[in-house]
Amino acid sequence: MRKPCCDKQDTNKGAWSKQEDQKLIDYIRKHGEGCWRTLPQAAGLLRCGKSCRLRWINYLRPDLKRGNFAEDEEDLIIKLHALLGNRWSLIAGRLPGRTDNEVKNYWNSHLRRKLMNMGIDPNNHRLNQNLPRLQNPQDSSSATSSASCLEDGPSALPDLNLDLTMSIPSSTSAKISPEEKQKITESNLSKEPEVAAASPTLLLFQ
DNA sequence: AACTCGACCAACCGCGATAAT
DNA sequence: GATTATCGCGGTTGGTCGAGT
Numbered sequence: 001m002r003k004p005c006c007d008k009q010d011t012n013k014g015a016w017s018k019q020e021d022q023k024l025i026d027y028i029r030k031h032g033e034g035c036w037r038t039l040p041q042a043a044g045l046l047r048c049g050k051s052c053r054l055r056w057i058n059y060l061r062p063d064l065k066r067g068n069f070a071e072d073e074e075d076l077i078i079k080l081h082a083l084l085g086n087r088w089s090l091i092a093g094r095l096p097g098r099t100d101n102e103v104k105n106y107w108n109s110h111l112r113r114k115l116m117n118m119g120i121d122p123n124n125h126r127l128n129q130n131l132p133r134l135q136n137p138q139d140s141s142s143a144t145s146s147a148s149c150l151e152d153g154p155s156a157l158p159d160l161n162l163d164l165t166m167s168i169p170s171s172t173s174a175k176i177s178p179e180e181k182q183k184i185t186e187s188n189l190s191k192e193p194e195v196a197a198a199s200p201t202l203l204l205f206q
Numbered sequence: 207a208a209c210t211c212g213a214c215c216a217a218c219c220g221c222g223a224t225a226a227t
Numbered sequence: 228g229a230t231t232a233t234c235g236c237g238g239t240t241g242g243t244c245g246a247g248t
Contacts, residue, residue: 015216015242037233053235054217089236100236105215210248218240226232 012046016055020045024052025060058101065097069106077103078111082125 012020027043033056036049045052069077073095080091088100088107095103107122115122 013218035233036235049233050219050235051217057235058216086237101216104237109214208248211246212244213246214242214244216240216242219238220236221238222234222236224232224234227230 011040011048011051013051016059020047021055021060024056028056028060054101058099061099063097064099069098069110073098074111074114077107078115078125081107081111081122 023043023045027039031042036053039045039049039052040047043052047055076094077091080094084090086104088104092098092100092103112122115125116128119128120126121128
């Protein structure tokens, strides 16, 4: 059986103190990231490695962009979620200075609701027939046809020109298999303008 | 002023993937 | 090839805070 990642009885849990943060920052500045298993002891922290890694990645990293999401960031998250689903690390990898946790939280607290208010099912990005549509009330035909726009799988998605193959997220982001990479590449290559025009979220946020 | 409720977000947990042995 | 150790991801939880009553 897998051993626990750390000896739980000897580790702190919960919110990080300023001193703990400083210790972690100092240690990583000196020695760099990595080897999270041994880091806590080496840095003099009573935390498990996992906790240190999370704290650094989600909060302490100097390149993090804190604060509200810009409108273009929102749009990008929605588009990427339509393409990738809940692959938060991949999505975050396309948003400089944002973490997967931050993107995930923002999606769950803001964007899901926003889509639902627009009558779009946030799970599959299809127009929800039961909800009122707030967008393009005069264009009922595109709304109807859009309900099936994702049924053909990723290859039916419009060309988002997101260049996902050129910049696979860095060490802090998700791993992506060659098959997935291929899939994404194919979806970028398949140019289906008429299908693209029928995609609810992708249409609304163009 | 006290209470309730919902939103937000940091942190934890479980597990799959991968590397090392 | 099997086993073990570690990393990293995604789902979930729990604490805090502000608005409403």
